[in-house]
Amino acid sequence: MKKVALLLLLVVSTMGCKNDDDNTASLVSVGFNFTHNWDENDIQNSDFETTQYINAFGTEQTISKLVYLISDITFTTAAGMVYDSGDFNLVDVREGTNLSYTPNVQVPPGDYAVSFTFGFDDEDNIDGVYPELNQTAEGPWGVPAMLGGGYHYMRLEGKYKDTAAMDIGYAYHAIRANDMNVTPLLLEDTSFVVNLGQVTVSNTTDIEIKMNVAEWFKNPNTWNLNILFATLMPNFEAQKMISENGAQGAFSLGIVTQ
Amino acid sequence: MTHWFAFGLLISLTVFSCTDDEGSQYAATPAPLKTPLLFQELLSDPLIPVSNPQTVEGIALGRKLFYDPILSGDGTQACANCHGQETTFTDPLRFSIGIDGIAGRRNAMPLFNMAWNFNQKFFWDGRSSSMEEQVFDPIEDPIEMHNTAENAVASLQATNVYPDMFAAAFGTTTIDRTLVSKAIAQFERTLISANSKFDQSLEGTATLTPSEANGLAVFMDESRGDCFHCHGSPNSPLWTDNSFHNNGLDEIFTDRGLGEFTGDPRDFGLFKSPSLRNLAYSAPYMHDGRFNTLDEVIDHYSEGLVFSPTIDPLMKTIAQGGIQLIETDKEDLKAFLLSLSDPSFLSNPDFQNPN
Numbered sequence: 001m002k003k004v005a006l007l008l009l010l011v012v013s014t015m016g017c018k019n020d021d022d023n024t025a026s027l028v029s030v031g032f033n034f035t036h037n038w039d040e041n042d043i044q045n046s047d048f049e050t051t052q053y054i055n056a057f058g059t060e061q062t063i064s065k066l067v068y069l070i071s072d073i074t075f076t077t078a079a080g081m082v083y084d085s086g087d088f089n090l091v092d093v094r095e096g097t098n099l100s101y102t103p104n105v106q107v108p109p110g111d112y113a114v115s116f117t118f119g120f121d122d123e124d125n126i127d128g129v130y131p132e133l134n135q136t137a138e139g140p141w142g143v144p145a146m147l148g149g150g151y152h153y154m155r156l157e158g159k160y161k162d163t164a165a166m167d168i169g170y171a172y173h174a175i176r177a178n179d180m181n182v183t184p185l186l187l188e189d190t191s192f193v194v195n196l197g198q199v200t201v202s203n204t205t206d207i208e209i210k211m212n213v214a215e216w217f218k219n220p221n222t223w224n225l226n227i228l229f230a231t232l233m234p235n236f237e238a239q240k241m242i243s244e245n246g247a248q249g250a251f252s253l254g255i256v257t258q
Numbered sequence: 259m260t261h262w263f264a265f266g267l268l269i270s271l272t273v274f275s276c277t278d279d280e281g282s283q284y285a286a287t288p289a290p291l292k293t294p295l296l297f298q299e300l301l302s303d304p305l306i307p308v309s310n311p312q313t314v315e316g317i318a319l320g321r322k323l324f325y326d327p328i329l330s331g332d333g334t335q336a337c338a339n340c341h342g343q344e345t346t347f348t349d350p351l352r353f354s355i356g357i358d359g360i361a362g363r364r365n366a367m368p369l370f371n372m373a374w375n376f377n378q379k380f381f382w383d384g385r386s387s388s389m390e391e392q393v394f395d396p397i398e399d400p401i402e403m404h405n406t407a408e409n410a411v412a413s414l415q416a417t418n419v420y421p422d423m424f425a426a427a428f429g430t431t432t433i434d435r436t437l438v439s440k441a442i443a444q445f446e447r448t449l450i451s452a453n454s455k456f457d458q459s460l461e462g463t464a465t466l467t468p469s470e471a472n473g474l475a476v477f478m479d480e481s482r483g484d485c486f487h488c489h490g491s492p493n494s495p496l497w498t499d500n501s502f503h504n505n506g507l508d509e510i511f512t513d514r515g516l517g518e519f520t521g522d523p524r525d526f527g528l529f530k531s532p533s534l535r536n537l538a539y540s541a542p543y544m545h546d547g548r549f550n551t552l553d554e555v556i557d558h559y560s561e562g563l564v565f566s567p568t569i570d571p572l573m574k575t576i577a578q579g580g581i582q583l584i585e586t587d588k589e590d591l592k593a594f595l596l597s598l599s600d601p602s603f604l605s606n607p608d609f610q611n612p613n
Contacts, residue, residue, distance in 0.1 A: 049524045049568075064571055128493040131302045137377040139499020139531075140490050144478035157571040169571030171487075230574035231481045 027106035031206040032073065034091050034099050035254060036066065039214045048094045049158070056218040059225050061160040061170070063213065066093040067138070068154035068174075070194075070209075071120050073103040075112040075201070083107045088120070090136060097137070107201055114199045114207065114253075118174075118246055119153025119191035125176060126150065147233055148178040148187045154246075156216065160225040170229040172216065174246065177239035186236070190243035196253040208254025215250040216242065284429025286313035291373060294452035296460060296495055304373035304447065310390060310440045312447060315427040318612070320445030322423065323438060325611040329410050330357050330403035337396065337442070340366045343609050346536040347449060352547035360401040363513060365547035367532065368540045370451040370603065375500045382529045382545040384502060385519040389443040394435060407435045414438070451535055451603040452495065459597075460492055466597060473594025476587045483559075483581065483591055487572050488531045497535050497598060502528040503570040506563035506580075507544065515545065517568075527568050538599035552595060556588050 036043040038053045043063070052060045071088035085103030092098065119125070127149030128134060133141040143150050153174040159167040179186035199207055217223035221241040232238045289312045291304055306312060323329065327336045340354040341347040347369035353361040364382050372380070378387050386392035396402040397410055414420040414433050421431035428437050456474075458464035466474070476483040478491060490497040502516045504527040511517075517525035529545040543549040549558065560583040563569075563576050575581050583591065603609075 128300060131300060134300050135302065135374065135376060135490070135494045135496055138501050139488065140486065140494035142486075142491055142493045144480075144486060144491060146475065146478060147480075159571055162577075166577065167565075167567075168577060169569070169574045171571055171574060231484075233480045 026108055028109055028201060028203050028205070029102050029106050030075070030201055032089075032101050032103065033206060033208045033254075034093075034101070034211070035208055036093050036211045036213060039212060043093065043213065045094060045096065053214065055214065055225070056222045057224050059160050061158055061217075061225060063156065063158040064094075065155055065157040066213065067091065067152075068156075068211075069119055069133075069141070069151065071117045071124055073105070073114070073116045075105070075107045075114055077110065077112060083112075088124070088130075088133075090133065090141065092138060095138065109202050111198060111200050114196045115193050116196070116209075117191050117193055118251070119176075120151055121191045122176070122187075122189045125189075125191070143175050143233070146180070146185075148176055148185055150176055153191060156213070160229065162226055168225075168229060170225050171232065172242070173233050174242045175233050175239060177236050177243070178234065179236040180234055181236075188236070188240065190239050192243055192247040194247070194251045196251075199253070199256055200258070202258045204258060206257045208256070210252045210254040211250055212252070213250075215248065216245050219245060219248045221245050286315040286427055286429075288312070289314045289317055291447060292450065294450060294457075296452055296457055297374065297450075300493055300495060301374055302376065305376065305378065306373065306447065307388070307390070310443060312444050313427060315423070316441050316444040317448055319420075319423045319427045320441035320443065321609075322612050323414075323442050324445055325613050328413050328417070329397050329405060329438075331405040331409070332357050333413070335403050338611065340396075340402075341369055343606075344539070344604055346370065346451070346539040346603060348540050350541065352542050354402070356399070356402045357404050358401065362401055364545050365542060367530075368536060369446055370449045370535065371496055371533065372449070373447040374496055377500050379500070379502075379530070383515050383519045384530060389446055390436075390439040393439040393442045411435060411438065449603075449609060451600045453602045454535065454598045454600040456492075456594075456597040457495065457600070460495075467593065469590045469593040470597045471594075472587070473590035473592065473597075476583070476591045477594055482583065482587060484572065484574075485534075485559075485591075488570075489534050496533055498531045498533040500530065502530055503572070504528050504566060504568045505559075506565070506569050506573045506576060507548070507558070509564050509566050511566070513546065524568060527566055534595055535598045536600055536603065538596050539604060552592050553588075556583070556591055559583075560588065 047063070049062055049064045052062060055061055067090065069088055069090050073085040075083040083105050085105040087104045089098050089101040127145065128142065130151070133151050141151050143152060156172040158170060160170050162168045177188040177190045196209065221244060228238055291306070291312055293304060324337045327333050329336065335357045340349040342349070349366035352365060353363060354366050355361050367382060372389055380386040380389065380392045386395060394407055397405050398407060411433050420433060424433050424437055425431045427441060455464050459466050477485045488499050488503060490499065502525070508527065511527045514526045516528040517523060537552060541550055543555050549555045560580045563573055563580045565576050569576060
């Protein structure tokens, strides 16, 4: 009995300082880096509010805020084994926060199809349940209950030159599409999965995710800011158009380093 | 007996095997923040520096210091002179008057719920990056308390009371600037306001009037008030984003706000969004206290916006001068805003002058 107690003591005292890596030597974490460009021109902090971009419609615009949420980074093997991180990352480009992120999943080294969700899918987009999103360092990230609740997918803001060359603010906010004209409120999941393609994961892999901001205004919906510049959150059709444009090439796989 | 010994040894080893060897030698009585249930449910944990844990003795010391004019250059003005509890720890004067009779240029910010300021930028212009750092700013400001840190510390050290209180709080009778800052920050973190009628409505113990309920709808409606992007929602009950905006007050800036601190022209004319809690007690409004009433504030957003290059894009109706609220929506919005007021905060004995 004494031996049992001592053995138990040894085991528990060791476990008290156990490193999670002890028994997972064959699994690795994968780092992700987020970079941003406007048609291949890198967007730096100094570009915010200063650089005039011309969108696909031909309108001059600046960017003052670019914050977006991605979730559920997933690694899928050729055999169909799925490793889903189940967590999320809120990227604030101007503030430079969370531009690097290691999802909460470890995978065996090998070849994977890598994907993530832009925003939250309906399974995760639950109103008020994420304290770190209810109040972020830069403020609330939630969506009003009257619009279905849950969370923003993206806040892209800036100013554009209207037809009279006046600077007008725009708020290109992506959320779950909602139609307040019908009762009960009609909701449509406008998050989308981005398939980055095949990546070989080794012991130290970093994956670049690129966002081309110009794509949000380009394809398939050429965006006219003179009409769709604000109050887009309660605009059912606008939210679907935002989703279509985002899914159509706003994100791509960048450099993979080993 | 053998089992108990082994068990005791086991517990000791498991505890000590993870103990941080750098733990402080002196330990005052821990006093965890009394986080309201609403905040526990909806917000991340409050920010409390590892180097300055909340303690009974530290809070008591900070409270005494907060109310003691000894910190000012001539011993006539305490922090509480411009941050009075009866006005939700702000000043009813548009500009506070310092010890030399000189008025400042900004309205004193109210003090509450600061432990949940997750971007850790304080003051209207964000020039302080922690609650500890901000403490000596007004003490050393020549038009406020007009003292030096050295003189303030020497004054405290020379009393019969403070060395023992610092010993109780921090384990040393030797007072310094850092410990003064820590103590006042500890007290200020206890200034928590979360018992408004609206809070009670979320907890099911109060019911909003139809006017207040419509006011909330105006507040949350992107096509009417669109206030929530900067001022929170029922799910983010601080009622501020703690961030910085140009909300269309001036075409030309006499005060550059955040830009004065950062030097970045993109920050000119940006000021911190204040919380909308306790507006019933915190007039006048805006960074310079230009508006005496909530009606004036609402009118500003409805019809009074003016353009300047750094105006926030969320001021999207700038071309029309504002969001053009109808009168009933204005009245209801005001009713909702007033429902965020917490009278119990003004009478909480834990925050009163102990001297």
